[in-house]
Amino acid sequence: MTDTRTVSFDLHVHYSQAYLVDDTDDAMGPDGIPDDHPAHPVGIIRVDDGGAFLITGLHTGTVGFSVTVADHDPGADTDGYEDIVEISFESEAGQVSLYEWGGGGVHELPVLPAGPGWYRLRYHAQNMDEAREVDTSNEIIDRYLLQIWPQDESTPRVVKSASGQLAYWRRPR
Template identity: 40%
Template sequence: MLDEDRVFVTYHSASVFSGDDLFEEDYDLEQAWTGQSNGLCGAAVEGLLLLNVGQHTGWVPFRVELHAGEPSVDDRWEDIVDVSFRPTRDSVHLAGLDGEAYPLVLPRQDYRVRYLACGLDEAQAEDGRDAYLMQLWPAPPAADRIVRQTSEQAAYWHRSHRPPTPQEEAEENRQ
């Protein structure tokens, strides 16, 4: 798949998309987060994953692995979410908004995707401190889930892409 390459990201984002160009399909990017609890990997639009990263603009280490079954959770990663994904075309790519697209060899089937990140908070202060891993394995669709959240940046993204919980609303009203 993609082994220890660097992906050029802009606007804190990258994507995995079906097809050869993110903009050849009429993806509704705003809908990518609909109904999800996590804010790191938007997977609500079929054939598309929107990925939030810590660095605003620049090259970030990014690895993609295909597994036969669910991999164990690696404790070295600070923030982890799981989502479901199904490619809608034979061609699938990973890219930043303005960068080169890297082909991924993914047969058309249902996958579970584990998106792992480290250095999200440090990337806000210094360039080049964040890194990412995406693990995919065949699995039926399931609800997204936050496996681990340790960074303030991940907490921000989780809050910003979903309606506030009653506790968060009460906290906001007290301020």
């Protein structure tokens, strides 16, 4: 029997940022934009000590956001999204939450199925370029899907790349 749970919500962003934070007592989330993987850059999601930094196309406003937590790889939605990237993430608590920029809101997520340990994050994005052009909106232009499942640490990878925003964020800085 497989266990898959999905939650969806409007996510309010500022500076094109949101944060996945491990629910340990000392987890604060990324402090600034973490460096991308030097050999395998994925651009729009970066991990650092108990947190993941997620980048959106919209600078300020509301984006559509869904998170699927599963006990197995749920499969990438290659038909529904323009950009899809993956990266490994280690959870000390076995529970994570999604934070809006500046502590504006916290979205509790389903408990991670394997408890503490390594997980794979697959971040899907749609309409990042259109949202970047608009810059600020409370109407949903771009939308995102973050999938999380247990998997040993592995190399980050780009599954699908179509937007200028993903190309921009993958450039060396």
